[in-house]
Amino acid sequence: MKNLLSMDDVTNEEIMTILQRAAEFEAGAKPQLEKEYFVANLFFEPSTRTKTSFESAERRIGATVIPFDAGFSSVLKGETLYDTVKTLQQSGIDAVIIRHKEDAYYKKLLQGIDVSIINAGDGAGQHPSQSLLDLYTIFKEFGKFEGINVTIAGDVSHSRVAKSDAIALTRLGATINFVCPPAWQGEYEAHHNWDELLGQSDVIMLLRVQHERNAAYEGFTVETYRDQYGLTVAREKHMKKGAIIMHPAPINRGVEIDSELVEHERSRIFAQMKNGLFIRMAIVEHILKGRG
Numbered sequence: 001m002k003n004l005l006s007m008d009d010v011t012n013e014e015i016m017t018i019l020q021r022a023a024e025f026e027a028g029a030k031p032q033l034e035k036e037y038f039v040a041n042l043f044f045e046p047s048t049r050t051k052t053s054f055e056s057a058e059r060r061i062g063a064t065v066i067p068f069d070a071g072f073s074s075v076l077k078g079e080t081l082y083d084t085v086k087t088l089q090q091s092g093i094d095a096v097i098i099r100h101k102e103d104a105y106y107k108k109l110l111q112g113i114d115v116s117i118i119n120a121g122d123g124a125g126q127h128p129s130q131s132l133l134d135l136y137t138i139f140k141e142f143g144k145f146e147g148i149n150v151t152i153a154g155d156v157s158h159s160r161v162a163k164s165d166a167i168a169l170t171r172l173g174a175t176i177n178f179v180c181p182p183a184w185q186g187e188y189e190a191h192h193n194w195d196e197l198l199g200q201s202d203v204i205m206l207l208r209v210q211h212e213r214n215a216a217y218e219g220f221t222v223e224t225y226r227d228q229y230g231l232t233v234a235r236e237k238h239m240k241k242g243a244i245i246m247h248p249a250p251i252n253r254g255v256e257i258d259s260e261l262v263e264h265e266r267s268r269i270f271a272q273m274k275n276g277l278f279i280r281m282a283i284v285e286h287i288l289k290g291r292g
Contacts, residue, residue: 001290003117004283005106006126007167015168019136021282022275031061031281037094037288040066042084043120044075044100049249049273050120050129054097057280063288066093082108089115095287116287124158130248131164133279135172137272138203141244146173151197153179153229154207154256157186161248162207177201179229181220193228198238205246206231206256222255231257236266244268 001014021029039058043051058065066088075084085096095116098105103123121127135145142148150169156162156178166176166188177197178190191197198204209225226232231245236258245257245267253259262269 001286003106003119004128004287005117005119007128007131007164008126010128010168012172015132015135015172018132018279018282018286019139021286022132022136022278023140025278025281026275031285033062033285033288037063037291038066038092039063039095039097039284039288040068040088040093041120042068042070042096042098042100044070044098045121047099047120049276050099050127053273053276054118054120054129054280054284057277058284060277061281061285061288063095063284066091080108081105082113085109085113085115085117089113094291095284097284116291118283118287121160123160124163125160126164126167127160127248128164129276129280129283130161131168132283133272133276134161134165134205134246134248135168136275136279137246137268138169138174140275141268142202144173145169148174148202149177149200150174150203150205151177151179151201152205152207153194153231155184155210156180156188156190156207157184158210159207162188165205181229194235198235199240201240202243203246204231204239204243205248206251208248208250209252209255226255226258230255231261233258233260236261236264239266246272249273 041051041054055065093115097118097120099120101123103125105122106117106119109117119128152162169176178185178188179194180190182192245261247269251262261267
């Protein structure tokens, strides 16, 4: 695998290989890079978890991280993303991890660029490394995907996490349901209330209300959104025995999820973040070893 761009392009076999390697890293396995590799993280949108997780993962597997700050780069002078990546290639970079506001930005880089590309989020497109850490979290909990019922609630139309997870989980045999306001369901069929889903869902995944992509709550206030679509303390009491709560974060406490549930015994929200380190170690190692 030279690049990681979209969950559409990752086979089930590749998914399980990455999950297995992440488990080995979590158990203390040593990285297997046999030469020095150079990577750069190009984040053109704000990020805490993904950026720091990738940087930590890269260092832990022995890659050399070349600093890059989009706010002080020639992009501000009008340089295209292609020319930026081509410049880094000439500087000896082996791989770039990119987050960008443009959907499928990577398509412009597939001709003429020889560095490996790991998509850390493209607009409202996909977020494959988040999807893989979500898969790892679910697999650690249940030991399978076949027959697992996953409900994803929130701003589905703008969520790259929802799109990536729906592709991968469906292909692996899970059942996916969406809960959201009609204006936010995008291309998906969605439920508009929780009633029939709480008692049958093994995983409830909340999505952040994306203020930067939505000027408003589409007719909702914070309070009415929480009451109709948020996971409240009252709703948690109706969840299936053994079901878990997930959220890709950052979290709007008291909006998509009550604050009391963020670190509830059902919650795997901070476990997801920890799992992200091992998954990204596995991803970067897999991509770099694929370069030879």
